[in-house]
Amino acid sequence: MRKNFTLFTFMIILLFYCHANRNVLYAQNTIKVSGVLSDSTNGEILPFGTVFIPELNRGITTDTRGIFLFTGIPAGKTITIIFSYVGYITKRIVFEKPEGDRTSLKIKLSPLPVDVSEIVVEGERLKKNNAPVISLEKITAKQLASLPKIVESDVLQYLKFSAGVQSTGDASARYYVRGGANNQNVVLINDATVYNPYHAMGIFSAVDPEIVSSMEFYKGAYPTEYSGRLSSILNITTKDGNKVKMGGQAAVNLLSVKGLIEGPMSGGSYMISGRKSISPQIVKKFLNDKDYPFDFYDFSFKVNYANKEMFRDAKFTIHGFFSKDNLENNNPLKPDFMWANNILGINYFQLNGSLFYNVSVNYSRFDGKITPNLTLSKESENVVDDVTARIDLRYVQESKNELDIGLKIQGVKSRLITKNAAGLLLDSHRKGTGLSFYIKYLILYYEFMGIDIGSRINLTRMTGGGASGTLEPRAIITWRLSPEVAVKAASGIFRQDFVSVSDENEVIPLFEPWLITPTYLNPSSSIHYSAGIETEFIKDVFINVDGYYKTSKDIAIINEKKILPTDHDLVNGKSEAYGMEVVFRTNQDDFNINSAYSLSWATNEVYGVKYTPRFYSKHNFNIAVDYDLGGGWKASMAWIYTSGTPFTQTKGFYNRLTTNATFSDNLILQNYSQIAMLGDRNAAFLPDYHRLDLTISKQVNIDFVKLFIDLSIINVYNRKNIFYFDRKTGERVNMLPFLPTFTVKAEI
């Protein structure tokens, strides 16, 4: 490992050094232009906005903080910078022969008027950048709100519209990415891990969409700065809060009531949001009219402070996220459930010349509990305490190339208290520290090509057992063949040393405890290969085709053959997944179409037996259209189709000897129970799933109050999509029926 690491570091330094010569050449006659793109009405930053300099034919996008940085701009030459963002009026700024070392801008874009349905945006065809990015979806708050609403917009339900993402149905926001299990995904909120990002058994996301500023969703081959999961990263950045004036929102729908207040403060802004469930009735619709009296809340806040006097171009942030779900049956013959997230974090960011600093410390705690009451459920409790500190440095060279270095220290304590089949209390208490850093070099110098090459270096294993020093090398390349076409490829190694004990055979898992991978198992690892092509032959019509191949080994899987107390709870398994994804997107002024198709194959292997995982569906297609009708009216529709997920058929019955007493009597005189004999595991497929949803929205301005009214119809043609088939009763349990819902939101 040491040899590989030395070699790798040497290579990165060599790359950095080679391009440093170009920097010297550039630095003599160039300046830097940096800035923040934000909304003029509330100061909220605009992530993923486009910034373009036509004279240099250079374009970049703002990051999740709305920040952009151009280096290597020739001094003394007049340039124009164009800022554009969907739904906002494009802005041009002309620099007459800029001088000096660096110019810092604060660009505020004005939203398009509500009653404008046809607008003309400045017609430059922005040059496509050469950023080496693949399998990434950048999702803004506006996009999140554009889909038809299942009761309300939902952060995780939105992901189901991404190519390569699969789910097991309406009653779960759990998602599965490119053949990986749900516990191979991580949801980050402002870089802090949310261990259970669900409300109501996983039907809804615990993150209120109203607090979301942007989301970055990596479906694989993600860059070096991210770690800890085999399949995907969802990084949610919350809103900063209104920097212009104090404001607020209040909304009510069939599920919850919620409110948000935000406003400016000395040197910064704040945002406080809360949501509380008001009725479990809507949840019954998701669960075949069964009565589950869920009660939940979530609460979040963010405070930003940026004092120019103290630090130039810096921002200090404190954020928190708290959620809790209770399922209290008030019936001693039914068990009660509880789970909660408590997250608190601080973040310091500064742009100093060409150097980005980001320092963060986050604390995330997860609590889950089952109280069995008078049932045979096992009394169980899971507590995870996670303190993660990280430092990320990004140095942008004059040549546009970047050097990224980061350090991550993650201290985790996991405790699982449960009872085994014998009723004995098991207290599994583990703690560990993961220490890793990464180094990568981003080559953006060549206009036709971008390369991101780097590696994570894991210095410790969280459990302390097994190989402690490991590399996770990763590389991404983008090659722009023409302004309209780019090809991309990526590969990387990814590791995971933290697992949730989830049983894929459970239709609705209520208790998924998280554990540091036990020492008797190797940490899971995965290799991703991705390649794709993106095109824009017609203006504003994007087509992206990606292919991927992913193998994973040492996946921690529940030991279904655990019978004796001495048997391990988890065993290592393997998986293989490959497929192709096509994304079609067109963003017109008042009309957007997003469509995705994926063709995939996935297999798991455990005990030497291969099978398709429960969440697998070969074909996934969806199309979402939203249309601005003008006058404050909007309409949207979404249609989803997935081929059926696998299940295990019954192939007959047999009489099984019941040995609940002793063998002491004559064997054949004892009782026999009737057992279903199962066919090959997951060898058959449920019927296909499809559903059409519609939403019509109206925005009304009454004095200073904006009123948003949404009427939605879920499953317009009342498709009877099967949820699962009860083997014992023969009952077919269906998912959501035809369901009208509404949301009313007031904003000041």
Place this chain on the structure above:
Amino acid sequence: MRKTIFVILVVSSAIFISCDDNLSPKTPFTEQYALYCVLNTDTTYQTAYISKSYDVEGFDPLTNTTDPALEGADIRIRVNGQAVYNFTETTTARTDTSRYKTPVKYYELNNLKINDNDRIEIWASLRNGKILWSYTQAPPNSLLYFETATREYFPSVTAPQTLDIKFGWTILGSQYGDKVFYFYPQLELVYSKADNPGKLYRKIVPKMISASSGSVINPTVTSNKTAYFYYEAIVKAFEVISEGDPQKSNYIIHNAEFTLLFLDRYSASYMASASTFRDEFSMRIDAPDYTNIQNGYGVFGVYSNKKVKVNIARTFINSFGYRLGQ
């Protein structure tokens, strides 16, 4: 134009009107077989049972009323690769004829004595030529001894403050120092009723009572060499004997009997798999199952049992209103 496209998309999507699906919860039925044979090392009389699988209309297996027991099989046991023993077919009267009317069909063997560490194989050749096969190794039954700490009187005379009952045992022989063995401990109250004192009843004593739910927790297969039965569980078993009957004095408690099953790995696994459970919200699709029979289902194993009689103090029995038997 754009409105037209929007309408077309809505309408074209809506043509997927709900319709019947081709769902096949069952795969075509093929007959399979289950063999049950758990040898008892304490006797030379052994039994085996073979049944065939069946299908029913719908999903309720109880609607099948045809006895699935299989006749005409040739079942043989081979011990340590040499001696071969043949089972013979026999029947016995069925006590419960609510489902199956015909006598119970099974196989028996009268002259098989199992010794410590014997390697035993079983073949069952069915009439259709199919062969079910398995093997196991007998545990060292002769080396199992109860420890002196094992209770033979309750409550303890020497330590009356110790209200729980503990049983301990050991396997002699240095060669077994680290080897894992499997046991199933069970404690039963032996009692009779005044109206028919000759008939003995047995009541299983739970291992413990759940502090949170109050539910009883029974013993299960373990590799520990101790077993505890907690005071609350013993009291519960005493109470349940006469639950609903005000005439407590009609109950005559004779003693308690501790039985320790010494199991091979396969019968231990089979017993343990039968006692797993899930909570009601965990709607699990597939139930766990266990078999060590090649080409079929069921179990082939070996066990022995050892018993300890536990006398119970008259004062304790009387505290429930019961009487002490002889």
